[in-house]
Amino acid sequence: MTITWYLTVSAFVFAIGACGVLVRRNPLVILLCIELMLNAANLALVASGRAHGSQDGQVFALIVMVVAACEVAIGLGLIVALFRQRLPIDVDELRELQG
Amino acid sequence: MAEVVFFIAALGVIAGALGTVALRNPFYAVLALVCHLLALAALFLLLRAEFVAAAQVVVYAGAVMVLYVFVVAYVGGERGAMAAPVGPRLKVLSAMFAGALLIELCIAIIGTTVTALDGEGGRFFVGFGTPSEIGRLFLTDFLLAFELASILLLIAAVGAVLLARRRSGLEMAGDLSVADVLRGTHGTQTQAGLETQAEAAGPPGR
Numbered sequence: 659m660t661i662t663w664y665l666t667v668s669a670f671v672f673a674i675g676a677c678g679v680l681v682r683r684n685p686l687v688i689l690l691c692i693e694l695m696l697n698a699a700n701l702a703l704v705a706s707g708r709a710h711g712s713q714d715g716q717v718f719a720l721i722v723m724v725v726a727a728c729e730v731a732i733g734l735g736l737i738v739a740l741f742r743q744r745l746p747i748d749v750d751e752l753r754e755l756q757g
Numbered sequence: 758m759a760e761v762v763f764f765i766a767a768l769g770v771i772a773g774a775l776g777t778v779a780l781r782n783p784f785y786a787v788l789a790l791v792c793h794l795l796a797l798a799a800l801f802l803l804l805r806a807e808f809v810a811a812a813q814v815v816v817y818a819g820a821v822m823v824l825y826v827f828v829v830a831y832v833g834g835e836r837g838a839m840a841a842p843v844g845p846r847l848k849v850l851s852a853m854f855a856g857a858l859l860i861e862l863c864i865a866i867i868g869t870t871v872t873a874l875d876g877e878g879g880r881f882f883v884g885f886g887t888p889s890e891i892g893r894l895f896l897t898d899f900l901l902a903f904e905l906a907s908i909l910l911l912i913a914a915v916g917a918v919l920l921a922r923r924r925s926g927l928e929m930a931g932d933l934s935v936a937d938v939l940r941g942t943h944g945t946q947t948q949a950g951l952e953t954q955a956e957a958a959g960p961p962g963r
Contacts, residue, residue, distance in 0.1 A: 659759065659760055662874050666867070667800070669862035670771055670774070673858045673859035674771070674775060677778060677852060678778035681848055681851045682778070682843075683843060686829060690825070694774050694790070697793070697797055700797075700813075701770075709873040711880045711885075714898075716886060717902070720891070720895075723816060725906075727817075727820070727913075728912070729913075731917040732913055734825070734917070735919075738828060739921060747832060747833075
C-alpha cells in the first residue's frame with residue numbers, strides 16, 4: 659500500500675471527527691471527536707515520516723499524544739466541575755463557564 | 758498480505774470513527790473510539806512505528822479511554838429530553854462541511870507532486886521505530902520538545918486537580934461532613950441541644 663492510502667484514511671477520519679464536533683451536543687462526545695481528529699493527524703504524521711524514511715514523524719506523533727492526553731484531562735475536569743455545579747451537560751445550553 | 762491487513766485495519770479505523778460520531782449513548786461512543794484506537798495501532802505497526810503503536814495501545818486506549826469511561830459513568834448520558842433535538846439542517850450542513858473538507862484533503866493528498874508518497878516508504882534501517890531509536894531521538898535531537906512535554910503534563914495534572922476539587926464547604930444541600938457525623942448533628946434538629954427531651958420530641962406543637 660502506498661503512503662497515499664494511509665493519508666486518505668487519515669483524511670476520512672479527520673472529516674468524520676470534524677462532522678462529529680459540529681453535530682453532537684454532549685461535551686464528552688465532542689471531546690471524543692476532537693480525539694478522532696488528533697488521531698487522524700497522528701496517522702498522517704507517522705505515514706509522512708515513513709514516506710521519507712525518517713523517524714521524526716513518530717516522535718512528533720508521540721508529542722501529539724502527550725498533548726492530547728493533557729487536553730483530555732483538563733476537558734474532563736471541566737465537565738466534572740460543570741456536573742458538580744448542576745449545569746446542563748449540553749453545549750447548546752451552556753452560556754458561561756463562570757464559577 | 759500487508760494489503761489484507763491494511764484493509765481490515767482501515768475498515769476498523771473508519772467504522773470506529775463513524776461509531777464514535779453516530780452512537781447516541783456516550784459510553785458506546787467511548788467503546789467505538791477504543792476500537793478505532795486499536796485498529797489505528799495496527800496501521801501504525803504496518804508503517805513500522807512499533808513504539809508509537811505500543812504507546813497508542815497502552816497510553817491512549819489504556820489510560821485516556823479508561824479516564825473517559827470513569828467520567829462517562831460519573832456524568833452519565835444525554836439527560837432526558839434535550840431542550841430541542843439537533844435540527845436536520847445542522848446535520849446536513851455539517852455533513853456537507855465534512856464532505857467538502859474530505860474532498861479538499863483528498864485533492865491535496867492524491868494530487869500532490871510529492872513523489873515520496875507514491876512509494877511504499879523510504880529506505881529504513883533495522884531498528885526503525887524501535888524504542889531505542891525513539892528514545893535516542895528524544896534525548897538528542899528533540900530534547901526541548903521532550904522537556905516541554907513533561908512540563909505540559911505537570912501543568913495539566915495540576916490544572917485537572919484544581920478544576921475538579923470541591924470548593925470550601927459543601928455546596929449540595931443535605932451533604933454530610935465528617936464533623937457533622939462526629940458531632941451527631943446529622944438527622945436531628947439543630948436547634949435543640951443534644952440528648953435533650955426537645956431533641957427527641959421535636960419542636961412543640963408538631
